Amino acid sequence: MSKLVAVLPGDGIGPEIMAEAVKVLQALDLGLVLESAPVGGAAYEAQGHPLPEATLALAQRADAVLFGAVGDWKYDKLERALRPEQAILGLRKHLGLFANFRPALCYPQLTHASSLKPELVAGLDILILRELTGDIYFGTPRGRRTASDGHFPGTEEAFDTMRYSRPEIERIAHLAFQAARKRQSRVTSVDKANVLETSQLWRDVLNQVHGQYPDVQLDHMYVDNAAMQLVKAPKAFDVIVTGNLFGDILSDEAAMLTGSIGMLPSASLDRHNKGLYEPSHGSAPDIAGQGVANPLATILSAAMMLRYSLGLPNAADRVEAAVQAVLSQGLRTGDIWSAGCERVGTADMGDAVVRAL
Amino acid sequence: MSKLVAVLPGDGIGPEIMAEAVKVLQALDLGLVLESAPVGGAAYEAQGHPLPEATLALAQRADAVLFGAVGDWKYDKLERALRPEQAILGLRKHLGLFANFRPALCYPQLTHASSLKPELVAGLDILILRELTGDIYFGTPRGRRTASDGHFPGTEEAFDTMRYSRPEIERIAHLAFQAARKRQSRVTSVDKANVLETSQLWRDVLNQVHGQYPDVQLDHMYVDNAAMQLVKAPKAFDVIVTGNLFGDILSDEAAMLTGSIGMLPSASLDRHNKGLYEPSHGSAPDIAGQGVANPLATILSAAMMLRYSLGLPNAADRVEAAVQAVLSQGLRTGDIWSAGCERVGTADMGDAVVRAL
Ligand SMILES: CC(C)[C@H](C(=O)O)[C@@H](O)C(=O)O
Ligand SMILES: CC(C)[C@H](C(=O)O)[C@@H](O)C(=O)O
Numbered sequence: 001m002s003k004l005v006a007v008l009p010g011d012g013i014g015p016e017i018m019a020e021a022v023k024v025l026q027a028l029d030l031g032l033v034l035e036s037a038p039v040g041g042a043a044y045e046a047q048g049h050p051l052p053e054a055t056l057a058l059a060q061r062a063d064a065v066l067f068g069a070v071g072d073w074k075y076d077k078l079e080r081a082l083r084p085e086q087a088i089l090g091l092r093k094h095l096g097l098f099a100n101f102r103p104a105l106c107y108p109q110l111t112h113a114s115s116l117k118p119e120l121v122a123g124l125d126i127l128i129l130r131e132l133t134g135d136i137y138f139g140t141p142r143g144r145r146t147a148s149d150g151h152f153p154g155t156e157e158a159f160d161t162m163r164y165s166r167p168e169i170e171r172i173a174h175l176a177f178q179a180a181r182k183r184q185s186r187v188t189s190v191d192k193a194n195v196l197e198t199s200q201l202w203r204d205v206l207n208q209v210h211g212q213y214p215d216v217q218l219d220h221m222y223v224d225n226a227a228m229q230l231v232k233a234p235k236a237f238d239v240i241v242t243g244n245l246f247g248d249i250l251s252d253e254a255a256m257l258t259g260s261i262g263m264l265p266s267a268s269l270d271r272h273n274k275g276l277y278e279p280s281h282g283s284a285p286d287i288a289g290q291g292v293a294n295p296l297a298t299i300l301s302a303a304m305m306l307r308y309s310l311g312l313p314n315a316a317d318r319v320e321a322a323v324q325a326v327l328s329q330g331l332r333t334g335d336i337w338s339a340g341c342e343r344v345g346t347a348d349m350g351d352a353v354v355r356a357l
Numbered sequence: 358m359s360k361l362v363a364v365l366p367g368d369g370i371g372p373e374i375m376a377e378a379v380k381v382l383q384a385l386d387l388g389l390v391l392e393s394a395p396v397g398g399a400a401y402e403a404q405g406h407p408l409p410e411a412t413l414a415l416a417q418r419a420d421a422v423l424f425g426a427v428g429d430w431k432y433d434k435l436e437r438a439l440r441p442e443q444a445i446l447g448l449r450k451h452l453g454l455f456a457n458f459r460p461a462l463c464y465p466q467l468t469h470a471s472s473l474k475p476e477l478v479a480g481l482d483i484l485i486l487r488e489l490t491g492d493i494y495f496g497t498p499r500g501r502r503t504a505s506d507g508h509f510p511g512t513e514e515a516f517d518t519m520r521y522s523r524p525e526i527e528r529i530a531h532l533a534f535q536a537a538r539k540r541q542s543r544v545t546s547v548d549k550a551n552v553l554e555t556s557q558l559w560r561d562v563l564n565q566v567h568g569q570y571p572d573v574q575l576d577h578m579y580v581d582n583a584a585m586q587l588v589k590a591p592k593a594f595d596v597i598v599t600g601n602l603f604g605d606i607l608s609d610e611a612a613m614l615t616g617s618i619g620m621l622p623s624a625s626l627d628r629h630n631k632g633l634y635e636p637s638h639g640s641a642p643d644i645a646g647q648g649v650a651n652p653l654a655t656i657l658s659a660a661m662m663l664r665y666s667l668g669l670p671n672a673a674d675r676v677e678a679a680v681q682a683v684l685s686q687g688l689r690t691g692d693i694w695s696a697g698c699e700r701v702g703t704a705d706m707g708d709a710v711v712r713a714l
Contacts, residue, residue, distance in 0.1 A: 089552070144558065157521060162516060162517040162518075164515060165508065194437075197515045198516060201501065202515075224609040227607070228610060253610065256584075
């Protein structure tokens, strides 16, 4: 039976970059069924909600979800429940996408694009594994109330709950150790166990699960130190595993260190390896509609999808090789352009990947 | 009446770097009374608690506190309440030190020490203002319990509470706008208002307080984006104001961007400008006792103390000028050394500053 892919382009540059990823998937001629639906601000405008029921139903029915990007300043004034980013939070929650794989790699052809000195990033290859359905993102209770204690009792306060249960930590820990085995067998678990109860449990569980992976090295690092070590010596890391909030911050920091966030895909998986695949960058409303956005992160996200959710590793290899080929041909979108290379637009880049397949 | 300074050297390199700062203060001959007390692991070993009552009482009685550093791997197995870092959390809480000023500056002589390309950090001068007595650091309830809902009801979970009250946010917001007026009049407030209730209140209050400072520019940025923009274009920032948890992460990231965290002082103030002053770096147990640590961040922290808590701005200027002078003489401790400079130890560096006064 042919596989169904939910295609959710979203806002900003989302539709442009998604068009190129779809072009590549179609060129592969794998018999995939691609079905599109609106999401984010686009869905709010069309149907009054960032994650319409039909869109969620499609994502649930599909074998995998390919996601562009959501968000735009113009929705900042909406109440939180209607803002574009609720779509992505809703998809994660309803699809149970607890494991976010965010590779941060520095392509040899693009080392110069990094803010960091080339010797610090050449060959960089970190895998950040971020827990995606727990932590302070979804913890309850949360809201506003009158403070009953603290520094200013009787005044208005807002509050959120950070929380992790033991099995939530266990399942992401297993994935981290298993991923490390396919790489350099080193896991750095990041927490703030010197301050947070949640982090202390996180650390305890990581240590326990580690007992089943004696061949993998496990270190613990506080999040503030991790933010520093990523800048100082990013190549010292192999796999980083951390909670939802710290993972949000560190995975973006690490992506930016490579200098080519426009190249970085991500996968968010459920416990059956069904997943949502999206570029690591955002919707970039400032350049939307100009045909200059880099579609490669989305194309590489499609490759991850072929490999992890659709069982088509050969097709994934072909896409990744084609991306390498266009880089080696010297084609660059504006975000990764440097002197001596040929500057191309979004569609040209997609066409070049198709030709290189 | 002569001013009393509580001198708390702490662990690791703390005693070594503090000795140099004390040397400098004594050389200034300001009639200060310097009284020392143990803190952190050292205090735990001597008196069974990281923040003994006598140490806290001294800090409360003093006009200012000069703090070295605390912590060592060897205390990792202690229960949390006895670990060295509880001393610093306890001092912040009991002294009401809600405003942490963390400058991230790149000295012209040390631009090369940064991981970043020189043009990205030359002339860097960011002030990070971190709220220090609220947020998830001190919020209750916190602990472990059996989950009653969530993904795995009935299993063990750990939880913490993030919270901010309106007046807590107001007072740090005022300080941010006032600090910005003495600089480039730009404030970037960092939060995660797309996810957290606490952040939404933070953002609302920042906007309200901003009404009283129409001459200052205010922007809001999500913490994940801030972690990226610090890497991409750190010089775009002037003043960053943020909560305790995000400030912990971003101030360390920014410090490391300069490449010379061994040079960066910090001040933590209460509402009467009484403060605790400490280097931005940690206790570095790996190099403790070797006489190689950089004492300049502690010496510069003493200068901040002279200026902000002791009303001695001229003495502060003298210390800062002396530090500039030793850098221009080419003296460097190992952490900031580069070819062509003279490598000196901790005590030599302190002596050189004294000579340059
Ligand atoms: C849009 C936002 C809610 C989201 C997050 O914080 O998880 C984004 O930053 C991400 O990392 O995918
Ligand atoms: C030691 C630790 C509790 C502390 C903090 O998180 O505040 C430290 O990292 C700091 O920034 O001063």
